[in-house]
């Protein structure tokens with residue numbers, strides 16, 4: 001048996017189209033155009049691509065896009081000054097600082113400086129706290145996208161056993177909170193977890209977010225389980241000098257055991273930007289609704 005392929009690319013396209021329709025209705029009702037400001041510090045090649053794609057998709061959804069590119073040598077004070085001005089800019093409803101930041105900048109201090117009402121990444125401690133306590137905040141885009149794919153695949157998640165591999169503030173922890181909110185029984189596994197394969201084997205839902213290429217193997221997976229691969233790892237390809245993209249899941253072998261699995265690319269990745277557009281609209285609606 002081969003697992004169902006969860007097509008995040010096509011789901012994300014549908015979500016972007018729904019957001020664009022709602023943006024048009026919001027603009028007609030309020031006269032306000034939702035605006036997203038994206039800040040990139042430095043020249044990381046992957047980040048440049050993500051920021052360009054965010055700008056393009058923001059415009060395609062009918063929203064205003066403001067790109068702020070800063071040199072890698074930008075000081076933390078300069079970055080904080082830009083965030084302070086975006087916080088008070090009425091044309092900006094969402095602010096996103098592209099990660100990773102250069103090493104000399106304190107990431108936590110920067111994320112804490114963003115107005116929580118404009119924190120469309122959902123990384124501010126206020127939004128993290130609201131998620132943990134069942135409140136209405138902005139939810140991190142990648143876990144939100146994973147949840148949408150899971151509900152589309154499985155319907156009601158209540159009572160299912162979920163194992164999230166990875167405990168980052170950006171994916172692992174919020175993912176676990178979202179699954180808990182859907183009444184799953186949730187385990188967060190990590191690098192110190194003892195006998196990780198046997199922990200993962202309990203799961204009806206596996207979310208892999210560890211950043212280790214093809215770490216999750218077929219014999220870790222309960223037959224029929226749903227596997228969501230958040231990993232995006234560039235590894236050497238067979239052809240010399242070329243690279244290819246793989247996830248944290250050994251896709252070929254796992255898809256012979258799982259019930260459904262997200263591919264890399266074309267699974268979770270496209271959901272991240274689609275959910276960012278949704279969060280920007282949500283932030284604008286909260287201000288002008």
Ligand SMILES: Nc1nc2c(c(=O)[nH]1)N[C@@H](CN(C=O)c1ccc(C(=O)N[C@@H](CCC(=O)O)C(=O)O)cc1)CN2
Pocket residue numbers: 050096097098099100121141142232245264265266267268269270271272273
């Ligand atoms: N402030 C943030 N920084 C970062 C985030 C984030 O959510 N907020 N996430 C990642 C990067 N990222 C968006 O910023 C992102 C990563 C991957 C994709 C995507 O669509 N991937 C494609 C493959 C792309 C390729 O070929 O390289 C896929 O998986 O199909 C979108 C957005 C880190 N930083």
